[in-house]
Amino acid sequence: MKQLLRKALVLGVAALSLGVQARADKGMWLLNELTKENIAQMKELGFRLPIDSLYSLDKPSVANSVVIFGRGCTGVTVSDKGLVFTNHHCGFDAIQSVSAVDHDYLRDGFVSQQFSEELPIEGLTISYLSSIKDVTKEILAQLKKPKDELDRLAQIRKICDALEIAEGRRLKSDHKRIEVRPYYANNKYYLLTYDVFTDIRLVFAPPGSVGKFGGDTDNWMWPRQTGDFSVFRVYAGKDNAPADYSKDNVPYKPKYHATVSTEGYQKGDYAMTIGFPGSTSRYIPSFAIQNRMADQNAPRIEVRGAKQELWWAAMQADQATRIKYASKYARSSNYWKNSIGMNKALVKLDVLGAKRAEEQAFNQWVAQGGKATKAYQGLLSEMEQAYKGQAALMRDYTYLTEAYSGMEAAALAYGLKDIRYKDMAENGSKIKAGIEDVYKNYVPSLDERVLPAMLDILRQRVSSERVAALFSQIDRDYKGDTKAYAKALFAKSIVPYKDKVLAAIEREDFSHVLAEDPAYKLALSLREIILPLGKELNRYNEAISRGNRLYFAGRQQMNPTKPMPSDANSTMRLSYGSIKPYSPADATEYDYFTTPRGILEKNADAANPDYVVASSFLDLLKKKDWGRWADKSGELHV
Structure with a gap:
């Protein structure tokens, strides 16, 4: 030692x-x-x-x-x-x-x-960047006049997919990764090739x-x-x-x-x-930052904090649990602490004030620019309305998705839905190995303690009409007692228990067994809330995506001699x-x-x-x- x-x-x-x-x-x-x-x-x-x-x-x-x-x-x-x-x-x-x-x-x-x-x-893989090629002109040349910003993005994604496939065929290697990535708020595109070890x-x-x-x-x-x-x-x-x-x-x-x-x-x-930083948001306006602080970071801090407190107590009490949950805890707490620090720093540094000053200068430049700045007229106002329209939806969405990630049995259940009895004869060993791998870092008794904590937060924080169906059974059969509901779910469900799942997938009626499982029903209930909510959020994404692209382009036009680095997007950068x-x-x-x-x-x-x-x-x-x-x-x- x-x-x-x-x-x-x-x-x-x-x-x-x-x-x-x-x-x-x-x-x-x-x-x-x-x-x-x-x-x-x-x-x-x-x-x-x-x-x-x-x-x-x-x-x-x-x-x-x-x-x-x-x-x-x-x-x-x-x-x-x-x-x-x-x-x-x-x-x-x-x-x-x-x-x-x-x-x-x-x-x-x-x-x-x-x-x-x-x-x-x-x-585990380690990837070396082997080439980078500007494909902006090639992509924009194939772009047909889009109906709106979302259509523009869809067309570009299709073109990028085709470029990636063509490059993959040219290189003919199972150890290459090829991707086209956007830069400068979707104003420029590079094709990147990596050697993957x-x-x-x-x-x-x-x-x-x-x-x-x-x-x-x-x-x-x-x-x-x-x-x-x-x-x-x-x-x-x-x-x-x-x-x-x-x-x-x-x-x-x-x-x-x-x-x-x-x-x-x-x-x-x-x-x-020199490295591969994940993401930054240097050019978003003040109302986007308000959204990040109140409607994303704050819910994330609350939900992960509650989950991590229960995980930590169990990890300290049992060495095997500590090893199983060490990586999960580290991943969860890293972004949790980041969200806490981000909110504090944004207030301390008065980032909102600085952003509002930038927006005021931009609007003044647009107003004085005549035809040259016509494309940017009313741009920030449109973006502000989109972010305001998104706010309550985003808050509910963050609470729901964060809580769902803390309900491991529900996530496990939904992950089993594609297993079919007819596939077992040919792929049974591979399917079983996958199940063994998924369950090796899971403790049902701990998950049973986390589930009611997640549900309690959803009841308190998400708009009541949105989660009414989710809580109807809990209120009817368990008088609103989420701990009693969790106890019953873990007693009746096969999903939390690896051996029961391995036995069940051998049955011809496995799909029916899973469909009737309470953990699977919980997963469906949550997804029936989350997926439509995601579509509601998408109604505002057209204005936001278009706004971000044009706001960046406008600021470049406003300050043509000022270098403006592209936001990080997990590609190689120098600071x-x-x-x-x-x-x-x-x-x-x-x-x-x-x-x-x-x-x-x-x-x-x-x-x-x-x-x-x-x-x-x-x-x-x-x-x-x-x-x-x-x-x-x-x-x-x-």
């Missing part, structure tokens, strides 16, 4: 760039679209490399080392043998998938000493008290001392091409691998990130800036790095489980034997 903890300290320093406080120039820039202004700013801040060393179509560059890890995280290749660093929270699902009570890598960590000890992770193996994971130190308390916060990293390796066939798992595969030799710096950083140093302290409040300044002292100080808060640290790790910290990893003052940066 001590050896593992020492490795955690060393690798934590090596992954220092993940925890440094950098103040970035605003924007997440496409590397193939960097302007002279961008490059001049970067050089002024201290960038010294040739620009084509970051991104190039003609030679290996830093961009070739950056990967999409799994379903959307970022990683970086750091060796010529396919070693990839990513965040601990990004590798969390993978670590959980190979953990069990008798080898709890989530809690204790994992380290391989040689290639043969690395653990294959089923279903499917043989990925776990190399190193720090103990949970390192990788998740600070937990939900420190998530999205600073200062923090979490060792938020994990290490994987990409394997390829002997031809160095992507290949399905085989013991004969060899470590991948990448086009380029990044060098890990151990020199550290100083205040004012140039800093940058740059410099290392600086952070001042979140009056008379408060946070340094750009943290030290082990912060770990010891937080660990003294015995009441907070997020700050629990293994005693052997504490002993190492207290010795302060940092070796060559110490800075000039003798301190270790974490």
Whole structure:
């Protein structure tokens, strides 16, 4: 264990760039679209490399080392043998998938000493961007005069699908991913091609008290001392091409691998990130932000908070439950904490005030522009009316969809609906394996406790006429007692119990059995509310989508010399800036790095489980034997 903890300290320093406080120039820039202004700013801040060393179509560059890890995280290749660093929270699902009570890598960590000890992770992929092509003209040339904005989007989607299929046929590879993505609020389009590697193996994971130190308390916060990293390796066939798992595969030799710096950083140093950020909304108007805060974030915070409280209590009471729900909890709480922080920051920074000033300037420009700005007349007013019309619907929709995701038995039941008895003879083994996989991280007794909490929130928060049918049976048969309803559902349903489901799918009348199951009926009741509500929301999407596209185009026309980075959309971006302290409040300044002292100080808060640290790790910290990893003052940066 001590050896593992020492490795955690060393690798934590090596992954220092993940925890440094950098103040970035605003924007997440496409590397193939960097302007002279961008490059001049970067050089002024201290960038010294040739620009084509970051991104190039003609030679290996830093961009070739950056990967999409799994379903959307970022990683970086750091060796010529396919070693990839990513965040601990990004590798969390993978670590959980190979953990069990008798080898709890989530809690204790994992380290391989040689290639043969690395653990294959089923279903995990790592993708390298191999090409990017502007297809805007090609798409717009095929676009017929649309009836409205939704028709325009539908036509474009059809054209994009055809482009993706054609490119797939040309490349003829099962290990390519091809997608056309919109940029600049649907004003520009790129066709992206990725090499997708499917043989990925776990190399190193720090103990949970390192990788998740600070937990939900420190998530999205600073200062923090979490060792938020994990290490994987990409394997390829002997031809160095992507290949399905085989013991004969060899470590991948990448086009380029990044060098890990151990020199550290100083205040004012140039800093940058290259990665695949999920989404941003830089250009939405003030009324869209109001909608996000009140009608999406607030319901999400309430529903997930209630669900997570019950999950957490069960996870603390039982080790097996903790392992099963660790990944679910982490995914849920990440966006929950993000929503909390977003709402606080939007108020604190008066983002609504800044947006309203932008809108006022835009309207003045439109009013003075004559024919040149005719397309934008009344645009913001139309968007405001659409967002106002959506508000109550969006609030109900968010409560319903968030609650539905917390009712696991209902979701499981609906997922079984496509299983047919006639398919069992040919695909029975595959179907059963899928069921085993779905149920391996599910605890019926916990779900039974969560269900009434979700229903109670829906009764309190969603408009009564919308959920009247949902609660009619509960009110009639159980006098409104949601706990009694949940108890009866779990007593009568086969869905929460894997063995019962595996037996039921062998029956010819399985479809009828499922149709009469109370968990399936609950799923249908919820979906009969949610799906029509989604269609109601779509009535406003035409004005919103058209408005966003034209508002962005209008602002570009209004400020033709001002670079405007496209919103993030899970494609490769560059952000740059410099290392600086952070001042979140009056008379408060946070340094750009943290030290082990912060770990010891937080660990003294015995009441907070997020700050629990293994005693052997504490002993190492207290010795302060940092070796060559110490800075000039003798301190270790974490």
